[in-house]
Amino acid sequence: MLTLHTAPLLRTGPDAPPTAGAAVAVRADRILAVGPLPELIEAYAGARVRRWPGTLGPGLVHDGPLPAADSPRERVHALLRQGATGVLAEHVADPALRAAVDRGDLRVLPAAVASELLPGGRADLAVFDAEGACLVTVVAGRIAHRRA
Structure with a gap:
């Protein structure tokens, strides 16, 4: 299933500046695209949109x-x-x-490497609140943790 994950802020990498109004398009275990939410909604009509609070970025x-x-x-x-x-x-x-x-x-x-959200990359995402607590973890495109 095609899903657009979005949050008020999105970081494509640990040192990347946060972007407002962006999303990540995910199909199966892969990232299809990263970009402005309106553009991704248009490009992937019919996709499920998951709106998360906080900051969306690569999994740790x-x-x-x-x-x-x-x-x-x-x-x-x-x-x-x-x-x-x-x-x-x-x-x-x-x-x-x-x-x-x-x-x-x-x-x-084998070694610690910084993850990035890139088209074609594995869909490993995490959403954090303003205090740094993890709200959602997506592993290979599936929600593996969701804070109640």
């Missing part, structure tokens, strides 16, 4: 040990609540933890 890469929890699944969910869509391979060497990360479809990276 968690570069330390995963948070402690009772199970590997809960440790992965703790990352999703932080807006992380990727982890470093060195921190998921345990087979049970790696399996939970793989089931969650998080990217496993």
Whole structure:
């Protein structure tokens, strides 16, 4: 399904300036386009529009040990609540933890790299409120965490 994700502000990268009135067009696990919401609505007529509060941007890469929890699944969910869509391979060497990360479809990276929202890139997004709390995490185009 084609979805337009939008928020009052959008950052295409961690150091990119915020843009008002922009959106990200997503189909399956890929970003189709990033641009002004009115243009994307016109280009992708019939797309579902998800309007989020806060600032929309790329998902984070968690570069330390995963948070402690009772199970590997809960440790992965703790990352999703932080807006992380990727982890470093060195921190998921345990087979049970790696399996939970793989089931969650998080990217496993050899080194920390800044993510960007680019056409053709994987649809890993996160929305943060003004205080920096994660409201929504989208992993490979699907909503994996949504704060109530």
